[in-house]
Amino acid sequence: MKIAIASGKGGTGKTTLSTNLSVLLSETERVVLTDLDVEEPNSGLFIKGDLKSEEIKYKMIPEWKEDTCTLCGECQKNCNFHAVIQLGPQIMVFPELCHSCFACSELCPTNSLPMQAQRMGTIKEYQYRQMAFVESCLDIGQEQAVPLIGQTNEYVNQKFDEDYIMIFDAPPGTSCPVIEATKDVDYVILVTEPTPFGLHDLKLAVETMKELKKDYGVVINRYGLGNDDVIDYCKEENVTVLAKIPNSRKVAEIYSKGKLIYNEIPEIKEQFLKLKEFILTRKKEFVQ
C-alpha cells in the first residue's frame, strides 16, 4: 500500500510525520520510506541508515547535429516548451526547458536531434533498523524535479512488493512535483498547521486531491497554536482529521537535534499510534 505525506504549505511537518510514522510502523510491518522532495530531501537528517546501493539517474535531452541539419524548422514547431529554438542558421536547445518528450528528435526528417543521456541526480537506498529508506536527490543546477520523482517511483515499484507499506515524503506545494509524487498512491495524508497560512494552503491541497480523485485525510500538526479555523474547515468540507499532534517546545528541541519524536512524549506517541492503527486498518481493507 502506498501513502504519500503532502502538505500544500511548506514547513508544516511532512518530514517529521514521514520519518516518525515510518519508523513506528516498521516495528511490526515491512516498510519503505521514500523521500520524494528531490529538490531538498531532508528525511535523511533523521534517518541515518547504512548505505546499501546508489544509482545515478539520467534524463534524455536532444543534441543538435549541425552537419546533417537542413534548418527546416520542424523541431521548433513541434516543441511545446520552446526548448528548441531556431535562430537563423542555428538550432539552440535549452535543457532546463526540455521535458524529454522526444517530439523534436523523432519528428526530425534528418535525425539531426538525437537524444542524449544527461545526468540529473542520484537515488540512494539505506537500511535503517528494519526499515528501507530511499532518498532521491537532484544534482545542483538541475531545475526539473518531475523526471527524477518519476524514476524514483519506478525504482521503488521494482524493488519492493505490494506487501510493503510504502511511505512517500512528498514535496511542498500543489504544482507538478506534488502531482507526480501523489498520482499513483492509494492514500494521501495532508499535514497542516492551525494558522491562516496553513489553512490557505490546505484548501489548495484539498482541491488538488479532489481533482486527482484521491482518498485523503488531514493531520493537524502543532495543534493548540493559532485558531480553530482549520478544524472548522475540515468539518464543513467533511474532511477526516486523522490526528492532532500537540504543539510542544520539547518536540522542537528533539527535532533540532535530528532525533525522532514519537517515542519521547506520551501525548505525541498516542497520536502516532492512532495514525498507525488507521494505516493498518486501511491496509487490511486494501489487501481484501
Place this chain on the structure above:
Amino acid sequence: MKIAFTAKGTDWDSQMDPRFGRTEYILVYDDEKETFESFDNRDIENEAHGAGPKTSQKLFELGAQVLITGNGPGGNAATVLQKAGVKSFIGAGGMNVKEAYKAYKNNELKEF
C-alpha cells in the same frame, strides 16, 4: 537601426511593460527609416514555459539590434539575445515608450 521596446500598448505614449518574455506588445522603431511598428505578443500568456526564448526569437525575426525593457531578460532569453546580437538596455519599466527612447538616447539606461 531597429530598436525594440516591451510595452503595454501600441504607440509612443504607451506604458512600458517591465517584463521581457511575457510583454504584451513589442514595438519596433527604425531610426533610419523613421518607421514605427507594433507587434502583439499577448499569445505568450498561453505558454507555460519558455516565454523568454520565444520572445527573444521574435526579436531576432523582427531584426532588432537594440532592446529597451524594464526588469531585463532571464537566463535563457539572455542566451538567445546574445546569440542574436541584440544589445539589451534595462530600467525603463516605469516610463512610457517616448521617455524610454529619450533615456536610451541620453545614455541613461543600464546595458544588460
